[in-house]
């Protein structure tokens with residue numbers, strides 16, 4: 001049912017600073033923007049890869065601690081992959097988003113990994129999956145690799161994402177010989193990571209700055225909703241057509257994270273970005 005991670009949505013305090021980081025640092029391109037009915041700016045969409053975006057919402061509100069500690073329940077970080085990390089690293093260094101001597105760390109054989117915070121404290125991982133030679137020297141953004149959530153109860157989280165939503169379970173990532181991160185197939189080669197160890201509840205209003213929701217693309221939003229309903233899972237917002245022409249529906253996961261399901265319309269700005 002789920003075919004990929006369509007976007008990560010962030011409520012922003014200072015749009016200029018965030019745009020500088022995501023555009024000039026990470027290298028994402030502005031795709032389009034939406035305005036509210038009164039004409040005021042609402043959301044800026046930056047494109048990562050076909051069908052994959054970050055949504056930057058204006059007017060985030062400081063009503064919570066923005067420290068994404070591993071004990072804090074909820075969205076923890078997301079990961080963008082590149083053919084090479086040299087270019088984003090050089091740009092992030094030039095923009096003083098990372099220290100001059102920052103080096104990515106080796107990851108899974110020939111990959112490289114770097115953890116950074118955006119200007120408002122949101123965790124972003126950037127990753128080079130294979131050695132540069134594998135891409136013939138091409139220098140580009142490949143897409144979203146994963147989104148990671150700290151969960152309060154791994155069994156409840158798996159019951160929702162695996163058993164009710166139907167995401168296939170992949171081998172877990174272990175720490176000290178024990179399962180640590182449960183990995184689920186989000187479609188499109190992307191992974192939905194559920195990290196054990198959440199103990200602290202973090203405020204999570206629609207306006208709270210930082211991560212506000214993550215969107216999963218679906219072939220058929222109505223079918224996804226009916227499947228969840230048939231398993232007695234509550235639907236927060238029933239399927240409806242949004243301002244962007246796409247059909248969307250919303251649930252909250254067992255820890256209260258807002259999850260949007262979206263069926264992309266061929267005439268939508270996302271499909272034509």
Ligand SMILES: [Fe+2]
Nearest residue numbers: 079125146148
């Ligand atoms: Fe990660």
Ligand SMILES: [Fe+2]
Nearest residue numbers: 009055215260
């Ligand atoms: Fe969204």
